[in-house]
Amino acid sequence: MKATRLAALVVLAVVAVKAGQHAKGWFAEPEGKAAAADAAPMSRIVQTDADQPYRGDLVLVDRTHPVREAGxxxxxxxxxxxxxxxxxxxxxxxxxxxxxxxxxxxxxxxxxxxxxxxxxxxxxxxxxxxxxxxxxxxxxxxxxxxxxxxxxxxxxxxxxxxxxxxxxxxxxxxxxxxxxxxxxxxxxxxxxxxxxxxxxxxxxxxxxxVGLPHSVIMHDRGWTLEEYLAALKEQHTLTALVDGVSYEVDYYTASPSGETAISVPADGAYTVSGDNDDGIIVTSSAGGEKP
Ligand SMILES: [Zn+2]
Missing domain, CATH: 3.30.1380.10 (Muramoyl-pentapeptide Carboxypeptidase; domain 2)
Known part of the structure; x- marks a missing residue:
């Protein structure tokens, strides 16, 4: 594989909502196909657990953010x-x-x-x-x-x-x-x-x-993990096209009360990671490939 990709980065709006259930954590699986394609919701809501901000491939560990047991x-x-x-x-x-x-x-x-x-x-x-x-x-x-x-x-x-x-x-x-x-x-x-x-x-x-598409976005923008997480927190949504797969990366502020509602594809692959602070990042890809 040649490392000559161009990642197109476009800011998009987050899309709609549908009722859901608890996320099962990292690599939570989609629940299955909707009955009819024309009636299929584009996304649904799931609840993360209280440890989600501290777990996942994007957690930042530094002098003020120690590794949590969940990480x-x-x-x-x-x-x-x-x-x-x-x-x-x-x-x-x-x-x-x-x-x-x-x-x-x-x-x-x-x-x-x-x-x-x-x-x-x-x-x-x-x-x-x-x-x-x-x-x-x-x-x-x-x-x-x-x-x-x-x-x-x-x-x-x-x-x-x-x-x-x-x-x-x-x-x-x-x-x-x-x-x-x-x-x-x-x-x-x-x-x-x-x-x-x-x-x-x-x-x-x-x-x-950190996984795809994150390493590609960070490379294209010249960002460290610190800078990438700060940009996500500020912009909330980034998209990237990597090897023909389009990704959307969405940032949520974790609810201080524990569970946080996140929007995930109704019928597609996604991963969830915390930032080891108060952020939760949902990465979804079109075409059903796991990010
Ligand atoms: Zn080392």
């Missing part, structure tokens, strides 16, 4: 024990773990890189639990590590990627990732020119999964 992914696996998830790249040691879903996305990226002759990736670190983060923080100090609960690595969505040939600043692996990772749902989380926004030094090795 830790429940599909973290040890990659060393899953050879089907690590074709053509290395692992630093036998403990490297990651969300299985994110590892599958990474494998797609690694296969594409390999087709371009980039074949010396090594994952140095992925998911870190409380104890591992505590140990790292004690060893490296606050200049090079974050305290337990304040690192994206505690979610299962982030990874430190290296090359067996050179440092990521100089290696073909780092160069390829900086140019193409966004096309596969990953972002360079702490870019060199955004340290004032992220509050974190340039880390050419740290990549974070």
């Amino acid at each position: 830790r992914l429940d599909d973290v696996v040890n990659l060393f024990e899953h050879p089907e998830l690590k074709h053509g790249y290395g692992l630093m040691d036998t403990t490297v773990s990651l969300s299985k879903r994110v590892a599958e996305k990474w494998q797609v990226l690694a296969d594409a890189a390999r087709a371009d002759g980039i074949r010396h990736f090594v994952i140095n670190s992925g998911y870190r639990d409380e104890a591992a983060q505590k140990k790292l923080y004690a060893e490296k100090g606050s200049d090079y590590a974050l305290p337990p609960g304040y690192s994206e690595h505690n979610l299962g969505l982030s990874m430190d990627v290296g090359s067996t040939t050179a440092s990521m600043n100089a290696a073909p692996e780092g160069n390829w990732l900086s140019k193409h990772a966004w096309a596969y749902g990953f972002i360079l989380r702490y870019p060199e020119d955004k340290t004032a926004v992220t509050g974190i030094q340039f880390e050419p090795w740290h990549f974070r999964y």
